[in-house]
Amino acid sequence: MLLHFTKMHGLGNDFMVVDLVTQRARLDNAEVRRLADRRFGIGFDQLLVVEPPRNPDMDFRYRIYNADGSEVENCGNGARCFARFVLDKRLTHKHQIRVETAGGPLTLDVHNDNQISVDMGAPRFAPQALPFDAPDEQLTYRLDVDGQSHEISIASMGNPHAVLIVDSTEQAPVERLGPAIEGHPRFPRRVNVGFMQVISPGEIRLRVYERGSGETLACGTGACAAVACGIRRGLLTSPVKVHLAGGSLKIDWDGGDSHLIMTGPAERVYDGRVALR
Missing domain, CATH: 3.10.310.10 (Diaminopimelate Epimerase; Chain A, domain 1)
Structure with missing residues (x-):
């Protein structure tokens, strides 16, 4: 047919x-x-x-x-x-x-x-929402990957995300760390992996290694998760402009249980x- x-x-x-x-x-x-x-x-x-x-x-x-x-x-x-x-x-x-x-x-x-x-x-941060193997909810977690420890934040936007802060998205080890974190045993259903560079409280750059697809030019839920984690950690304030390889999105979130709005x-x-x- x-x-x-x-x-x-x-x-x-x-x-x-x-x-x-x-x-x-x-x-x-x-x-x-x-x-x-x-x-x-x-x-x-x-x-x-x-x-x-x-x-x-x-x-x-x-x-x-x-x-x-x-x-x-x-x-x-x-x-x-x-x-x-x-x-x-x-x-x-x-x-x-x-x-x-x-x-x-x-x-x-x-x-x-x-x-x-x-x-x-509303973004969710409890480990069981992703799911992620951790005893309780924290702002950040240590994740061991190939003998090295990395600090991550986690969020669910209806799908699971791990977010790492990097000095430069251009230099971020997306090809190496992306698949290693995506299939990490602490994420039993796998995870999308975001590499976030904070430019200012209202602007970030982001690369995302997507679960089941690899790195893409843009990831909407990845942008939402990165901004939510950044605001929660006091690094960002709403609204936030997110620059991805394919273009930019605007993310609005007032924190807590409020709904997050993505525009693009x-x-x-x-x-x-x-x-x-």
């Missing part, structure tokens, strides 16, 4: 977006991996799937698959693309869209300037059809 899809990106974090409201398809792990291949398939960091909601109070169900075929709880850059997609495809006429995800509900607001704000909910762009690249096996 032929599957209609749209290729999109949020700051270079690229997605294949599929409408399973008006068409039907079964996408197993092997099919997702085949489609994700950048030489023999479509190529993407994540596959985003639009489905009818199970909860009548929601507008859609939002599902996210990594390039390795694993399903994950949340993707902030993907959420902005999701909002742009359902409007462009006339699946809704709302400019405030509520979606259910494996990590909890999200509210998406589409502005007239092509900027999209996502209410990401979403772009359509092309529409296509692909034959499924």
Whole structure:
């Protein structure tokens, strides 16, 4: 069968977006991996799937698959693309869209300037929220990796994040430490790893090694987690501009149980059809 899809990106974090409201398809792990291949398939960091909601109070169900075929709880850059997609495809006429995800509900607001704000909910810092193997909640933790001890902060944005502060994102050992921390045994479900350089209380640079995808040009939930950890540690004050390789995001968070708001762009690249096996 032929599957209609749209290729999109949020700051270079690229997605294949599929409408399973008006068409039907079964996408197993092997099919997702085949489609994700950048030489023999479509190529993407994540596959985003639009489905009818199970909860009548929601507008859609939002599902996210990594390039390795694993399903994950949340993707902030993907959420902005999701909002742009359902409007462009006339699946809704709302400019405030509520979606259910494996990590909890999200509210998406589409502005007239092509900027999209996502209410990401309140960040969670308890080890069991990720999960992370630690006896109690702390501001920072020591993590032993290949015989060296590293200081990390942790946060859940519906998906798990570890954040390291570095002097320079350009010099950060992302290729070495990223996969080592992602699969560290203290993170039983693996983890996304952020390398944060603090420029000022209102500005950071960030690189993210994403669970199941490797380093990407941008990671929305990674930006949210880094800012939340930085504010909690007294290093940052809201709002914070986050510079990623693919562009910049604005993150607003008042601390505590308040909801974190991420704002940034979403772009359509092309529409296509692909034959499924």
